[in-house]
Amino acid sequence: MERKDFIEQVGLSAASILIFGCMQSCSKSDSPAPPQPSGSNNNTVKNIDFTINITISPYTNLNTAGGFYIDRTNSIIIARTLTNEFLAVSSICTHQQVTLDFEASNNRFYCSGHGSTFSTTGAVINGPADAPLKQYKTALSGNLLRVFS
Ligand code: FES
Numbered sequence: 001m002e003r004k005d006f007i008e009q010v011g012l013s014a015a016s017i018l019i020f021g022c023m024q025s026c027s028k029s030d031s032p033a034p035p036q037p038s039g040s041n042n043n044t045v046k047n048i049d050f051t052i053n054i055t056i057s058p059y060t061n062l063n064t065a066g067g068f069y070i071d072r073t074n075s076i077i078i079a080r081t082l083t084n085e086f087l088a089v090s091s092i093c094t095h096q097q098v099t100l101d102f103e104a105s106n107n108r109f110y111c112s113g114h115g116s117t118f119s120t121t122g123a124v125i126n127g128p129a130d131a132p133l134k135q136y137k138t139a140l141s142g143n144l145l146r147v148f149s
Contacts, residue, residue, distance in 0.1 A: 061080075077089060079109075081104065
């Protein structure tokens with residue numbers, strides 16, 4: 001083999017290795033995210049499932065009928081009615097995103113922003129909010145309260 005042919009052979013082999021290496025490193029993980037369907041608002045549906053001990057701070061308000069607690073991490077308001085039923089709904093008003101309170105004496109969620117009220121299931125009682133709150137399930141076992149979707 002002549003020197004020129006040898007250099008061509010080595011050059012082609014090196015180029016092949018580089019191309020192969022690049023193809024491996026340019027795998028799917030570097031691909032851009034697939035486009036969202038039209039109409040999507042980019043909000044992901046969060047799967048909620050957590051358990052709290054209602055005898056331990058900061059949840060002790062729930063150890064009393066009429067008490068409530070706002071979980072700001074998950075944006076959920078958890079309430080205990082005067083008849084000891086546990087409720088959990090989104091804590092964010094659907095009108096202009098003000099954080100809600102629970103009015104035990106009226107058995108409803110109240111927004112101090114513009115006065116909207118919501119039922120124990122999150123349905124709108126009075127506007128201006130016109131969309132319901134997301135409702136979560138609850139299950140009490142001893143002092144442990146599970147909140148889940
Ligand atoms: S933000 Fe709740 S009623 Fe307007």
